[in-house]
Amino acid sequence: MPVDWVEVGKKWQEAWKQAGVWEAEPDGRPKFYLTVAYPYVSGPMHLGHARTYLIPDVIARYKRMKGFNVLFPMAYHFTGTPIVGVAKRVKNRDPQTISMLRGFGVKEEELKNFEDPMYFANYWARVSELGYRKGMELLGLSIDWRREFTTVDPHYKKFITWQYHKLWERGLIVRGKHPVKWCPSCRNPVTDHDLLEGEGVEILDFTLIKYRQGDLVFPAATLRPETIFGLTNLWLSPTARYVVALVDGEKWVVSEQAVEKLREQGKEVRVEAPYQPEFGSEVEVPLTGKRVPILPADFVDPNSCTGVVGSVPAHAPYDYVALKDLERDPIWGELAGRLTPISLIELPGYGEAPAVEVVKRMGIENQRDPKLEEATREVYREEFAKGRMRDWTGEYGGLPVSQAKVRVREDLLENGNGAVMYEFSSLPVICRCGSPCLVKVVEDQWFLNYADPKWKELALAAFSQMKLIPPETRAQYEFTVNWLREWPCTRKIGLGTPAPWTEGWIIESLSDSTIYMAYYTISHLLRQVEAEKLDDEVFDFIFQGRGEAEELGKRKGISPDLLEKMRREFEYWYPLDYRISAYELISNHLTFFVFHHSLLFPDRLPRGILSLGMVMLEGKKMSSSKGWLVTIPEAVKRYGPDGVRLYLLSGTEPWQDFNWREKEASSIIGHLNRFVSLVETSLSLPGEEETDIDRWLLSRFQKLVRKTEEAMENFETRRALQLSFFEAMREVERYLERGGSGKALREVVGDWLKLLSPFIPHLCEELWSKMGRGLLCQQKWPQPKDELLNQEVETMEDYLESVLEDAKEIAQVLGRKPKLVCLYVAAGWKKEVARKALQTADFKELMRTATEKGAPKEEAAAFIQKIQKEIREMKELGQVLHLSEEEYLRRNLEYLRRKLGAEVKVYSEEDPEKYDPIGRGAKALPLRPAIYLE
CATH class of the missing domain: 3.90.740.10 (Valyl/Leucyl/Isoleucyl-tRNA synthetase, editing domain)
Structure with a gap:
């Protein structure tokens, strides 16, 4: 019966929500706190955004299963001029903007509402089915939604005000003349976030x-x-x-x-x-x-x-x-x-x-x-x-x-x-309002003084303690720290927090998004306090431990217990373990983030940054304004949440660019159906006998578990998925083809679902539920069982496959399908010499071993010369030279006959009764049988 991928997704998303499994509270467990860049909500969420948020979700799910208390929050970036600009274009009935909104399902009678920047932003953040909240929920992201906020919420503005009071006190906000990117229409400096074209231009x-x-x-x-x-x-x-x-x-x-x-x-x-x-x-x-x-x-x-x-x-x-x-x-x-x-x-x-x-x-x-x-x-x-x-x-x-x-x-x-x-450095540079930008030298602009040498020292020292993924980004961060000068941090128009040291200016979007990771730790608790009561003293207590909760609470009209709770939350979750954001933000946001933490949280510095590559659609960058995108509901309808997840996560590592190709994506459901079929087969096989192929699967699976964990620890999500999904499926299919009884498959299927739970969680929960064991996402990550490792049985299985491949290659060269395949295993004396050759390269000693076993001298000399050239390849096989190849091949005759579609006979090279019309038997080597076809 076909799987309804969308319904399976909805079922388990609701189950997780009801169980509150993503709501993180401080407890006795080790914590893991990660954040990803909150979205700038100027349009619908698309597949490019999806990969950005799926990667931290996979990491968060994995860390939970590893026993960590994980916080993965989300918010929305409203700050800046782009949203104001697009709302203005709606008001002016700009044809392209109106066409875009209609294309995204906005009705004619609703268009008037989009002239309000706040309505526009909130629509794409929380209201629209094509927006970010709904898109993230459709994909099953394991987010603690209680901590959700926007950058224009009154409480957040108070937090940013506290931040900029600190910067002002340290003399790091300066005024002066400076060249900036300028929109002559908006009459405002602009940064990359404000641009339709020209991001990254210097x-x-x-x-x-x-x-x-x-x-x-x-x-x-x-x-x-x-x-x-x-x-x-x-x-x-x-x-x-x-x-x-x-x-x-x-x-x-x-x-x-x-x-x-x-x-x-x-x-x-x-x-x-x-x-x-x-x-x-x-x-x-x-x-x-x-x-x-x-x-x-x-x-x-x-x-x-x-x-x-x-x-x-x-x-x-x-x-x-x-x-x-x-x-x-x-x-x-x-x-x-x-x-x-x-x-x-x-x-x-x-x-x-x-x-x-x-x-x-x-x-x-x-x-x-x-x-x-x-x-x-x-x-x-x-x-x-x-x-x-x-x-x-x-x-x-x-x-x-x-x-x-x-x-x-x-x-x-x-x-x-x-x-x-x-x-x-290149043209054009286009503001989101649609106007070409130019370089303006502003006289009275406010700047963050990243040129300050002491601040640079703090930032470089912070970077030196951090893990940066991929490692080659370290040079880019250090270059950016040294290169940065004054950064225009205010605007005359737009949404955001008013600059607290002067009137008529608003803090711009790359300057109010540097320490919000600290705000997440208390955002859900701050709602219990009126924003007007939040001032510098309150934030000093929460983030710097200054003052006493009892005395402060009485003066501010805030519960001392609540103040203490917020302080404890911050101390538990901070420092941030990993920041995840786009590669292209190294030259601004990600470096700013470290600058500000080095100054404001010197004892709680971030531990790492993971930089993400770009997602393209059929080779071109996705764009809401140009209509070149695939929305999340559209993708989920076609492939289900797990199909979207599987394709986006399996193509490249997080730091590499990814190209969504519809033709490739359409094959993903086939892979998921294969997986479902294999798991359901495992639950139906009744066998209890443990054969060689059962021992082989158990051994191989322990290695897959270990390798998958190694990949996940390095954030190599593609490699982890290739191992746990695609390679594991090939191993299970081989097991079934080899006639496995089902015993080993039943033993590993539970751990297999655990390995894949971070990647395709809805489907894994559905299959896990058939085993009646509670929520899969709350299970422990599997550990490899070393006692099940069996290199001997793995080597012999590889040996069997190599014999098959050799026979198929010979048939292909001959250009005809054989009716009879004769396999000749090497004489006993050849195996003795091979075993000895693994210990010594002395020709005389090897000749002595051969002649003692009755080998003809000329034949022995030729064999020794050949084996000495190939002995390096045989070192792994040395441990199975004591096994009887003839017996192993005879035990698997039915499998060989089925795979080759011919009669198969097995002989020893020394068998005087063997059928060997052209003398192929003499060519046999240890663990490499000679083959004759007719």
Whole structure:
């Protein structure tokens, strides 16, 4: 009878809820506390989110079965501008946003409600069937829902206020001028959480080099000012619109798009007139005084910096390729052909012009070749690391490129031939409100001062004590700590906690989510207190043990017993054992999290971080706004909660990216049906006899238990699932095919369900219930029973399978199905020599053993030479050389005949009556029978 996967899921989710099995209270057991990044609720929960929350769920379930008291809580992130932005788009009836909501089942009469940011956020958090609470429940996550909160709850705002009072007291909140990602529509700084596109993009500090033509200045942006000595020409876009603008008293030629950027970076800009590029005209190069032409290039992006680009073809692959392309132009080809790359950097291992060399080596032929990016990275990386300025560059000659870059920039700025401009490392960068972002230098922004050297020391010391998974992320964390400077921590608009040290500002989303793990420990108890009563003294008592509960409680109107209980909860659960979040958050959230803990909880530092890879759908990143996703109800309807869990968890390890492919996912129900069939078979087999294959299964299963536990301890959830599900099924199927009586299978099936309970808990509970043993999730994790290990029986079973495979391979080579298969086991003297060869490599001693057993000398010598080459492979088999191969094969004749579909006869090589028409028997080796087919 087919399983109704959805109904099985609902049944056991309700059973767990009624039993309250996920509600964690302090007790005498060792604790394990893990958290995962709470979701930003700007749309429905999809499969990308599902894997993020399934991995900690598997770990939590495993740790409970290992005897730990586990806390796995959840909350919702409402803070910031994205939710406000999308609600605004609903109010403005933005077609894409309205279409998205309708596509997710929002009715016409409900749309008005979504203009309210709080309604919008709460809908996706708790109300919608496509939202996060319902999605997590559908997947069976083992969350303590009593601790649920949002980041705009009054109690949480009081907690964040306490945090920022502490930071203010330590002088770590500063005000100043700083370049930030800026949305000109929202009039707000933005961070990655606020973006539709451009997550992870950095702000780069460009040098503008002023090339002059009469009273006009052509400011070309570069990250490599030292290459000015190799300039051959300027590039302008032939299709972009340029203007002449008065910038700080100079007439600059820039793209139209650059005007607002320059203004937002503190420059006085007044547009005077449009500018039509005069290609072929010349400009003067500062520092060198030479004149170079202005030429057209399609690769110039008017949205990037000023839209003016300097050309250094010897050291910039894009410039070299653009110049070669232009040589084919009927108008500009002749002029371009006269421009020769100028080498200004000496680079070991490369010729005069590294860019030219790399372009030719990679076979790049035009400006549209994607390999140009790779070529550019190679040249820039190698020249910065190993290059030196050539002697002809004057005072810069002999300097490493890394030093020359700084010196040339300083000189250009000092003599008025340079300026500074900030730009993104890649474009576009789009705010969630839909507007393109730019870099703005803000004057009165509030920052968290991550540049503070003492704070950096605390953070690095904290990281040094932590377990980081995967280990290679340690270098990324340390780099981020050292790289971080001031971080804009406030916004003018959006949801969140008002900055307590000033009016009119709200703490932004990556700055109010650094220590909420501590808040979880008491969130369910704080509801018993009016938010107005929560101040710094209350949180000082709970988190730092300052004051006395009795006296504090009387003054604040809070039960002293409740205060004591909250203090005990915090002390029991903290420190956090593991933080789990996305790999891409290493450069901000995860590092911030450690910075803040190092300052506020120096004696209760987090113990570890697990970084997660991304989930893609058919090779593309999932996106609610673009409609490229699969919702949780949709996936569960197709595959059931355990089908979704099995597929998401079995593909890659947590820190690796995962690609959901519908074609692959559709096969998952077949695997689950196989599993159900095997378990039900185990419960129906009546046999009591213990045969070799029973002993084999018992032995193999103990190893699977041990290996699965090792994988789980390392958070290798994919490996654990591959072992406990797929490999275990293959072993059970082999057992049944070999005619196992059922005795061993009945012995292991209970532990098998325990191993799989963290991964496919609903189905395992259903099957466990047929054994009448209570809730499976509350059982102890199985322990391997060493007394059941039996390497001898495992080796002989492997031997039997290798004989089968050899026979099948020979049949395949012959190209016909055999009617008769003859197996010849090695002569007794060969086994004696093999056993001796495991102890010594002395040829004479091995010959003596052979001749004493009656072996012909020539045959013995040839055998010894062969066995000495192969003896390494036989070391595991040495322990079974004493067994009779002939007897073992005869005992399994029926199995061999069934698998080979032919008559099978077994002979000893020494049997004078054997059927051996072509003398194959003499080729037999110990544990490798000779085979004859006809």
